[in-house]
Amino acid sequence: MSQGNNDVPVSVDRGQACAGGDAPFTPGQARACTVREVLDRVGGKWSIGILVAASQGPVRFTELERCVEGISRRMLTLTLRNLERDGLLHRRVYPTVPPKVEYTATPIALELYESLVTLTNWAERHRTAIAEARAAYDREHGTPS
Structure with missing residues (x-):
């Protein structure tokens, strides 16, 4: 059992990857891996x-590319592909020259939206306090910043 949140049993061996391995997962292990x-x-x-x-x-x-600060074209492409694969984004290609491609959140992504906004707002509100806590910790423990 993992430390902390006990809602999801995590009994997967730390050395074993989620996909693959010789031993089959037990139902609890497969569920925990999927959630992770x-x-x-x-x-x-x-x-x-x-x-x-x-x-x-x-x-x-x-x-x-403009609104996701710091992302490279390659990483944006890979992330879009993965989000589409997971059913969180819908990709629509228009038959124009050059091709026009739009991405839209799917219903399951829209369900997640409020939680993501809450999380990003929380991070924005507390980023200074977290930076100060890190600096204090590093001073106290001699850890380089």
Whole structure:
């Protein structure tokens, strides 16, 4: 059992990857792994910004590139592909030259939207306090910043 949140049993051996391995997962292990994979995807560094933007309505690749600060074209492409694969984004290609591509949040992503906005607002409100706590911790423990 993991420390902390006891809502989801996590009994997967830390050395074993979620997908693969020789031994089959027990039902509890498969469920915990799936939950972890979903949380990793939607909580990923770039996913939150993309999903928030796409939840406002159709958004194009270049718009996402501008509004998701720091993301590279390659990482944006990979993240969009993964979010589409997971059913969180719908990709629509218009038959124009050059092709016009729009991404829209799916109903399950729209259900997640409020939680993502709450999380990003919380992070914005507390980022200074967290930075100060880190600096104090590093001073106290001699850890370089």
